[in-house]
Structures are given as C-alpha cells and as structure tokens.
Amino acid sequence: MTVKAILESKGYDVLTLGPNERLVDAVRMLAEHRVGALVITNGDRKIVGILSERDVVRVVARHGAAALDLTVREAMTPKVKICNENHTVNEIMEIMTTGRFRHLPVEKDGLLHGIVSIGDVVKRRIEDVEREAEEIRAYIATA
Template structure:
C-alpha cells in the first residue's frame, strides 16, 4: 500500500499558511480546523516549512506571551521531511517514527500535493494486517 492510496481515499486538501501570518492567527486556524499542524507555503505551493503544536509550545516557552505576535516563519520547522505518493506505508511509518513527527507533507514536482498523518498511516497498516490475517485464515480453512 502506498501514500497514493491514502490520498486517493482521504483527499489531497491541505491547510496551509503563508510565512508572514502571526502565531496567534496560526493557533486560531489549528483550533478551528482541529488539526495538529499546518504546512507553510509560498504563493506557488512550494513548501517553506511546517508549523506543529510542538513548534508553538517551544516558541511560547522561549518567548512567553509575546510569541503570539511573532510570524510563523520564526516558529516553523524550516527543514521539512517530505514523501512522495509512491512511498509505501511501511516506509512512511519508519520515517515518521525515526523523525518523531506526526505529519508528513507529500511533495510532487517541488510543490505540496497532500499530507499524511500518523493516524492515516496506522489505520492503513492495521487494515493491511487484518487483511493478511483473513487471508491466512481462509488459506487454513481451505487446506
């Protein structure tokens, strides 16, 4: 199973922000959409960074309440690990586990093409294991 199969089912819509939005506005957007991260892009859909709840907590911890007036570009993770739709669920799970992050933007031709979360990946992995178990049970029953 690949990232493409996840995106084909859940869609390719991604909540994005520009780098000059304030942290307060970004927090409001995360709360409104009930999501844990937002991808920071330029006007052409190129990924500039990702802003997660962890980034926000770290920034507020360092700067205090004044952090809310800072620009997203000052709080985001600028070195973004991405994947492609051809990557497997197992590969993406390994990358996310090793990097200790829960959101992985999907990139195609240098532009944002979707996003997968650890929840998406775990759901697909469980489906794969259940399907394999069903196939083994069926094989045993017919043997």
C-alpha cells in the same frame, strides 16, 4: 501500500498558511480544524516550512504569550522532511519514527500535493493486518 493509496482514500486537502501570517492565526487554524500541523507555503504551493503543535509549544515556552504576535516564519520548522506518492507505508513510518514527527507533507513536481499523518499510517497498517488475518482464516477454512 503506498502514499498514493493513502491520499486517494483520505483526500489531497492540506491546510496551509503563509510564513508572514501571525502565529495567533495559525494557532486558531490548528484549533478550529482540529489538526496538529499546518504546511507553510509561499502561495504557489512551494513548501517553505511546517508548523506543528510542538513548534507552538516551543516558542511559547521561550517567549510567553508574546509569542502569539510573532510571525509563523519565526516559529515554524523550515527544514521539512517530505515524501512522494511512491513511498511505501513502511518507508514513511521509518521517516516519521527517525525524525520524531507525526506529519509528512507529500510533494509532487516540487509542489505540495498532500499530507500524511501518523494516524493515516496507523489506520492503513491496521486495515492491512486485518485483511491479511482474514485471508489466512479463509485459507485455513478451505484447506
């Protein structure tokens, strides 16, 4: 199973924000859309960072409530791990586990193409395991 299959199932929409926006606006977007991360782009869909709930907690712990007046650039993670549509579910599970993060932007031709979350990966793995179990049951029933 590949990232392409996940995106075809869930869609290619990604919430993005510019690096010069205020952190308070990013926090509102996270809460309003009930997501755990925003991909930060320069308007041309070139990925320049990612802002996760963890990033927000880290900067609020350091600056207190004043952190909400900072720019997204000051709070985001600038070195973003990415994947492409050809990565397998097992490969992205390894990337996420090693990096200890839950969101992985998908890049195509150097631009943001989608995003995969740990929830997407777990859902896909459960579907695969259930399908395999059903195939085994059917095989045993016909043997």
